[in-house]
Amino acid sequence: MERNNPENCRENPKALQELDLSLNPLGAGAVRALPELLAQCPALALQELDLSLNPLGAGAVRALPELLARCPALALQELDLSLNPLGAGAARALPELLARCPALALQELDLSLNPLGAGAVRALPELLARCPALLTLRLRGCGLGRPFPIPEVTPLRTLSLSHNPLGRAGLGRLLGTLPARSLRRLELASVTGHPRGDSPGDSPGHGGDIGGDIGGDIGGDIGTELASYLQQAGCALCHLSLAGNHLRDGDIDELARCLPRCPSLLSLDLSANPGLGPGTFRKLLEGLEQRGRGLELLSLAGCGLRDLEPDGAARSKIRELRLPGRRLWNGLA
Known part of the structure; x- marks a missing residue:
């Protein structure tokens, strides 16, 4: 799968399918800016989004619905949020936020190496209910x-x-x-x-x-x-x-x-x-x-x-x- 980035998407006739933004100092502001940037991609068909190794925090999680809404129905399959400082609050917020994207059909979700803690245990069943197509769930090293x-x-x-x-x-x-x-x-x-x-x-x-x-x-x-x-x-x-x-x-x-x-x-x-x-x-x-x-x-x-x-x-x-x-x-x- 060819890797592209949003900035050259307009010049590239191929659809943007995979976006790797891992290991960047992205915070909530950057995540809120991404939807507008992705709107410039007429052939957007994002299937994989990697936001791992970023200091996203709970604020960025709250900005995710607008970002995911830019992804066409049934397109985004893999979402990697591993190695971010996402705590129990972010875990509890995820099911509600995913509910605002009813067309989302995630197949793979990685929340590994986030300090979710015991408070996330009650939120995980609801998270599974909000992802009816989920095939792979990774929760390594989350303090559960x-x-x-x-x-x-x-x-x-x-x-x-x-x-x-x-x-x-x-x-x-x-x-x-x-x-x-x-x-x-x-x-x-x-x-x-x-x-x-x-x-x-x-x-x-x-x-x-x-x-x-x-x-x-x-x-x-x-x-x-x-x-x-x-x-x-x-x-x-x-x-x-x-x-x-x-x-x-x-x-x-x-x-x-x-x-x-x-x-x-x-x-x-x-x-x-x-x-x-x-x-x-x-x-x-x-x-x-x-x-x-x-x-x-x-x-x-x-x-x-x-x-x-x-x-x-x-x-x-x-x-x-x-x-x-x-x-x-x-x-x-």
Whole structure:
């Protein structure tokens, strides 16, 4: 897709489809000026708008409706607002502002690395309701301390909640509420906090959802919730990332056992979990043997498997196997 800018749009016969304004000192005033500038583009068909890495703030968010109104119906598909100082107030304002653009059919929205905080949790379900065509929602590193409800019937295909302080119990609750029939890609890296349970998400007063049982679930595992999710009828998940979550072998036991009943899962990232040892690999391989269908990717990089030497059975079931310090490419049988 060719990149253009509004200033040369009048001389360019091609329609302006992608506008990248990332990494600029754009504030609310600049966003308010953009609609007039875009009005000079007779062939405007903007599909992608990147406003990431700008000090936009809540004032710029309030100016977005006029900007989005310049985009023809069903044109704008991707909106990137990541890495801006958008707080909970901006998150609460977004659903109402999007309601003023009823023809908007966003398919991808990135709000990652904004300090949305716990106050945004109540606004996110309404945001999803205002985006009935949304396929991808990225909320990495937004300070979300507890899950938010997602309707069972949703077009959402990709959800990224990595680097949010959910805690182990919050992760378990999330897995119990996610829609299984729609999601294809689920990114949940580094959401459990510290291994002793003293992460913000495991402590009251920090937006967590534990209800006072600080570290109360540390002796348990998330395997039951994980297996329950993957075994739901019609589960369509293809990629799952649980990297960097201080997982132990016991957390993966149920996952390995349920693999035969989850044929859709083709990519599994368990990297950066040093508590996972050779036993985890053996159990996953047993599950794949029973399933009869291998994995495109299994990442165990950064786990306790430095001396593991995969045998022929592993090579026949895993196309790309990532181990500490090694990456092995194999052809599936």
